[in-house]
Amino acid sequence: MLAGLVAWAVQFTVIYGATSTLCGRGWVGATMLGVGNVQAIILAATLAALAVTALALAWSLRLYGQAGDRAAPADRFMSQTGALINGFSLLVILWHGIPAFILPACA
Amino acid sequence: MGKGRAAGQESCQCGGEAEFAFWRPVAGCFAGTKSHGQAYPFSACKTHVGQMDLEATWRDAPRRLRAATARAAAFACVLSLMGCSGVQSALDPAGGDARQIYWLTVIMTVGGTLIFLFVTGLLLYAIFAPPERRAWLGSRRTIVYGGLAFPIVILSALLPYGLIVMRDTDVPMPDALPIEVIGEQYWWRVKYPVEGGKPEFATANELVVPVGRPVTVSVTSADVIHSFWIPNFGGKIDMIPGRINRLNFTAERPGIYRGVCAEFCGDQHARMAFDMVALEPAAFEAWRAAQAKPAQDPDAPHLARGRELFRIAGCGSCHVVRGTEGNGAFGPDLTHVGSRRTIGAGQFPNNIGTLAGWIANTQHIKPGVRMPSYGSFTGEDLRALAGYLESLK
Numbered sequence: 001m002l003a004g005l006v007a008w009a010v011q012f013t014v015i016y017g018a019t020s021t022l023c024g025r026g027w028v029g030a031t032m033l034g035v036g037n038v039q040a041i042i043l044a045a046t047l048a049a050l051a052v053t054a055l056a057l058a059w060s061l062r063l064y065g066q067a068g069d070r071a072a073p074a075d076r077f078m079s080q081t082g083a084l085i086n087g088f089s090l091l092v093i094l095w096h097g098i099p100a101f102i103l104p105a106c107a
Numbered sequence: 108m109g110k111g112r113a114a115g116q117e118s119c120q121c122g123g124e125a126e127f128a129f130w131r132p133v134a135g136c137f138a139g140t141k142s143h144g145q146a147y148p149f150s151a152c153k154t155h156v157g158q159m160d161l162e163a164t165w166r167d168a169p170r171r172l173r174a175a176t177a178r179a180a181a182f183a184c185v186l187s188l189m190g191c192s193g194v195q196s197a198l199d200p201a202g203g204d205a206r207q208i209y210w211l212t213v214i215m216t217v218g219g220t221l222i223f224l225f226v227t228g229l230l231l232y233a234i235f236a237p238p239e240r241r242a243w244l245g246s247r248r249t250i251v252y253g254g255l256a257f258p259i260v261i262l263s264a265l266l267p268y269g270l271i272v273m274r275d276t277d278v279p280m281p282d283a284l285p286i287e288v289i290g291e292q293y294w295w296r297v298k299y300p301v302e303g304g305k306p307e308f309a310t311a312n313e314l315v316v317p318v319g320r321p322v323t324v325s326v327t328s329a330d331v332i333h334s335f336w337i338p339n340f341g342g343k344i345d346m347i348p349g350r351i352n353r354l355n356f357t358a359e360r361p362g363i364y365r366g367v368c369a370e371f372c373g374d375q376h377a378r379m380a381f382d383m384v385a386l387e388p389a390a391f392e393a394w395r396a397a398q399a400k401p402a403q404d405p406d407a408p409h410l411a412r413g414r415e416l417f418r419i420a421g422c423g424s425c426h427v428v429r430g431t432e433g434n435g436a437f438g439p440d441l442t443h444v445g446s447r448r449t450i451g452a453g454q455f456p457n458n459i460g461t462l463a464g465w466i467a468n469t470q471h472i473k474p475g476v477r478m479p480s481y482g483s484f485t486g487e488d489l490r491a492l493a494g495y496l497e498s499l500k
């Protein structure tokens with residue numbers, strides 16, 4: 001149920017950490033395959049987090065589907081909340097990745 | 108209904124029939140203060156809210172709405188007269204950056220208002236519509252589309268839009284004209300550094316830029332934190348002691364604008380402004396060449412007397428007048444003070460009268476500035492001194 005949030009937290013830490021370290025140390029010039037290294041790291045972290053969250057979302061949706069009308073109220077609540085949280089995490093991770101591709105890395 | 112209404116009127120002693128409406132007990136209870144000249148006792152709140160007369164409120168609503176609309180329209184009118192065009196208005200952008208910020212503001216404000224009105228409408232509908240007609244509001248479909256999909260789409264569009272505005276405003280340009288501005292209590296020291304073989308010089312309370320050429324203003328402060336803001340050209344930028352911040356913009360049309368200090372910095376913060384003049388490139392170069400020259404020598408006896416008084420009174424210990432003994436770096440550079448539009452950091456039009464008034468009454472017209480009043484000059488001397496300053500074109 002919390003997989004999405006954890007993935008978001010990890011993505012958050014990685015992109016903030018990487019951006020400030022690289023910018024602070026002046027290691028920004030390096031590129032990988034024509035993409036700035038900051039952008040590359042953010043892209044990788046974002047895609048990884050998205051993948052994990054998408055899996056978690058699929059799983060919680062399945063749980064939600066299984067927990068039909070006959071399931072205990074607590075189970076239904078948990079599966080619903082799980083799907084919601086994972087859905088939101090997916091969106092937020094995406095939003096978090098966008099700025100790197102619009103703004104300069106170290107402004 | 109009749110009974111509750113009568114009781115309400117009695118105990119609150121409101122004047123006419125129109126005075127009693129649903130908002131009165133509510134407003135009275137929140138504020139607990141006088142409205143329409145009569146105290147509203149807290150003890151009455153409970154009863155009055157209980158007596159809130161919905162029917163009368165409905166009956167009264169159209170009139171109330173009309174009055175409110177008229178008031179709002181009048182207010183908007185006044186506002187637009189005051190703020191929508193002018194020398195110091197973010198609503199009248201004169202540069203590309205300011206225009207982008209302006210449109211961002213318009214879209215956010217108008218969009219936000221429309222969404223607010225729509226949601227308020229739905230809220231009222233949910234409260235007042237008959238149950239069978241408002242049932243759809245609680246359906247899963249409404250919640251998923253209106254409550255989830257709609258905000259997600261709007262926010263997903265606004266995020267990149269806002270980021271793009273951020274990326275495209277305040278961008279440093281390689282061939283920009285460098286200008287340095289230092290905030291001091293309560294005026295602006297302005298320096299034009301050496302650039303392309305043209306000599307450096309200093310002026311004050313005035314920023315002159317060429318139209319069409321990017322400008323980079325580097326700002327800092329000599330004392331407390333100030334903030335540099337020319338609404339027609341872009342955002343604010345803090346002036347922080349020991350730190351240099353930069354603001355980049357390009358003026359697109361010639362004109363006279365006004366900048367202000369946008370961070371409270373002391374008693375005279377409100378009187379800390381400056382003129383910003385955007386000139387055609389040729390006029391700008393002429394201005395720059397003139398400013399770099401030393402001060403003009405007086406060409407009349409009373410002006411020479413003025414220069415002598417300037418020296419005797421010790422003005423030169425705080426003010427630079429290039430080409431004379433005056434070399435004090437504490438106050439504004441006065442070498443070409445006569446060419447400026449205003450004095451006192453954008454406070455008074457610049458002429459012999461205001462100059463004399465400033466010298467004789469400094470602490471009276473801008474109390475707390477770091478220049479003493481010189482109240483003991485004779486009228487003739489004061490005229491000579493002010494005339495001398497005015498002649499420093």
Ligand SMILES: [Cu+2]
Pocket residue numbers: 290293332333334368369370371372376379
């Ligand atoms: Cu200030």
